[in-house]
Amino acid sequence: xxxxxxxxxxxxxxxxxxxxxSCRASQSVSSSSxxxxxxxxxxxxxxxxxxxxxxxxxIPDRFSGSGSGTDFTLTIGRLEPEDFAVxxxxxxxxxPPINFGQGTRLEIK
Amino acid sequence: xxxxxxxxxxxxxPGGSLRLSCAASGFVFSDYAMSWVRxxxxxxxxxxxxxxxxxxxxxxxxxxxGRFTISRDNSKTTVYLQMNSLRVEDTAVYHCARQLGYxxxxxxxxxxWGQGALVTVSS
Numbered sequence: 088x089x090x091x092x093x094x095x096x097x098x099x100x101x102x103x104x105x106x107x108x109s110c111r112a113s114q115s116v117s118s119s120s121x122x123x124x125x126x127x128x129x130x131x132x133x134x135x136x137x138x139x140x141x142x143x144x145x146i147p148d149r150f151s152g153s154g155s156g157t158d159f160t161l162t163i164g165r166l167e168p169e170d171f172a173v174x175x176x177x178x179x180x181x182x183p184p185i186n187f188g189q190g191t192r193l194e195i196k
Numbered sequence: 197x198x199x200x201x202x203x204x205x206x207x208x209x210p211g212g213s214l215r216l217s218c219a220a221s222g223f224v225f226s227d228y229a230m231s232w233v234r235x236x237x238x239x240x241x242x243x244x245x246x247x248x249x250x251x252x253x254x255x256x257x258x259x260x261x262g263r264f265t266i267s268r269d270n271s272k273t274t275v276y277l278q279m280n281s282l283r284v285e286d287t288a289v290y291h292c293a294r295q296l297g298y299x300x301x302x303x304x305x306x307x308x309w310g311q312g313a314l315v316t317v318s319s
Contacts, residue, residue, distance in 0.1 A: 122305040124241075131200075131291060131309035132233075132241065143307065175241055183302040184257060185243040 089114050089181050091188035093174075099196040106163040108191045110176035115156045120180030123152055123161045126190075127172045135174075136161065163193075171195050198222040198308040200292050205313030208282055216277040216313050218292030225273035226250070229295040231306060232266065232277050234288035244290070245277065246299035255300045260286075282317045289314050 090113040100106055110121065119139035124132040134143040136152035139159055149164035163170055176188040204216040218230070231246040245266040246255045254266050265278040275292055290313050293306035 120303065120305075124306075129311075131311045132293075132306075133309070134305070134307045137296075137305055137307075177241075177305060179297060179303050179305045181302050183255075183299070185299055185302060185304065187241040187243070189240050 088184060089116065089178050089186060091176055091178060091186055093176060093188035093191045095191060096189075097192045097194060099194050100166055101196045102166050102168055104166055106161075106166055106170075106193060108161040108163075108174055108193070110154075110159040110161070110188050112157045112159070112178055114181070116159075116178045117180035119155050120178060121152075121154070121159050122177045122179065123150075124175045124177065125170075125172045126175065132175065166193075168195075198294065200294065200308060200310030202290065202292055202310045202313035205290065205315050207316045207318065209319050210282060210284055210317055212282050212317070213278070213280045214282065214315060216279070216290055216292075216315070218275045218277075218310055220273045220275070220292075220294075223294070226270040229299070229304070230266075230268060230275040231293045231295045231299060231304070232275075232290055233293055233306065233309070234286075234290045235312070236285075236288045239288075242288075243299070246295060246304065247275065248298075253300060279315070282315075284317050287315060287317045 121139045123136040126132040140152045232244040247266045263281045268275040294308040297304035
């Protein structure tokens, strides 16, 4: 079973700054099969990135994903007020179970 | 526009049963596998169950296997989750999600989600 560990647990930044969120897997994730989701309070999660670096439809280009193997990164170029949310990673390159990371909370400083 | 609308959430006693529904619109429902993903209060996301597009294959997390049953009605563009023998630890918001890939091999992710239905298991 692949365990995903996200860091930091909470990230405090100001609008306009850049953000870097990490997702580390306990084993190599095959074919860069990693997705990132954004969730705001009381809302449905939204797919941001799949295939480690491919933006989902309608996602602004300030969101970018990178990485391979065991280390993956979600980068947000210049934070907009609507970007403050919780972010989850999920790997889909190995046998079940289907696991998510525990989340990173991005809060306004 | 893809829309997923869950219903059926309620307060239920331990050992009780509940059926959730998820009405889908804005896409060809019968072309897609669907999943349920839950989120306990203040916690992260936990995948629960998946069903393929024609109901010939279903898959469950170990935590719900033998207690929950997923099904779908393509004529009604609706997916269901029948939950029996409910436990306190099943308390969560249950989201339905449109699935890409195959959860049976671990190779699935989710491109659209509903807002969820709250299930509270308490005496």
